[in-house]
Amino acid sequence: MTATRQIDEPDALSDYGLDSPAYTVQATDADGNTTTFSVGDAADENYYLTVDSAQAPVYTVTSSSVSVLQYDLDTLVEKDTMPAIGSGNLLTAEFTENGQTTTYSSDDEEQSETIATIAGGYGAMTLTDLASYHATAEELTTFGLDEASRTTVTLTYQESSSDSSDSDSGDSEEEDSGSLTYTLYLGSDSGDGTRYVQVQDSDLVYLVSSDVLNNLLGIGNSTEE
Structure with missing residues (x-):
């Protein structure tokens, strides 16, 4: 100064x-x-x-x-990061709700369109708008994110140890380093076209477009006629 x-x-x-x-x-x-x-x-x-x-x-x-x-509180919060997952490296998508689990696999040709929809929904999702900076157990229940109410989304994806965009050679070959999982919890509708979302092991709760989450769930835009 x-x-x-x-x-x-x-x-x-x-x-x-x-x-x-x-x-x-x-x-x-x-x-x-x-x-x-x-x-x-x-x-x-x-x-x-x-x-x-x-x-x-x-x-x-x-x-x-x-x-x-x-500044405001949003600028002070370290928000959760999202791994790079697309239709090219998404292996399986598993959804659990009310004790029932549905799994989609990229190895199943009949599920390829659904896998693409899920990957597209994930790609359109952003974790930016916060509903709570440090959700309490009472808030999680209000948001429909308690264990009994939430929908669990587990994405298994292939991570590469090298990225062709970082390589000096355009002919560089990807080296697989195994599969990883990324888990999200989806809560209830907030009433303004969004749903409450939480990343596993995080205290932050976000608001994400319900239409985007419908794609993430593989069911497309529920508002379409």
Whole structure:
């Protein structure tokens, strides 16, 4: 952070919005010394700032110094990652609901269209919109994600130890490194065209389009006539 201007004889702090700062930042060094930065009103593309609540001087700093302070909980959460799964490496898809399990396999030619629909649904799915940052047992029941209510989706896929896009040669050959599984839990309908979704062993609960999840389940878009 660098000052773009220094006002050695400022007017009253209230003239700069510094009597009631928009942001107050305390920075403590290794020796325990604390410095307090107070950010006030905007001044064109800059903002007024004081150090340790001093009357003078008043500085202006660039808006980029302030924009890093503007965030919400979503930007602080490390969301779950999704492995790369498509129709080319999806081996089986297993769905369990109410104690009944249905399995689709890429080895079954009669199920190839369903496997493609499932892979397409997975490819269209994003884990971005959060319904809960740390779901409690009570919330999971409300979301239909308790063990008795949820639908379990287990995708078994082939992972490659090398990717042709990372190779220097266009003729590089993929090396198989075995199959892996990825498990999701699908909950109830939220009422706004989405369903609650949780990744196995995660505390996060997401909202995902019901139409996308219908494809993931291999049943297509239920709203189509």
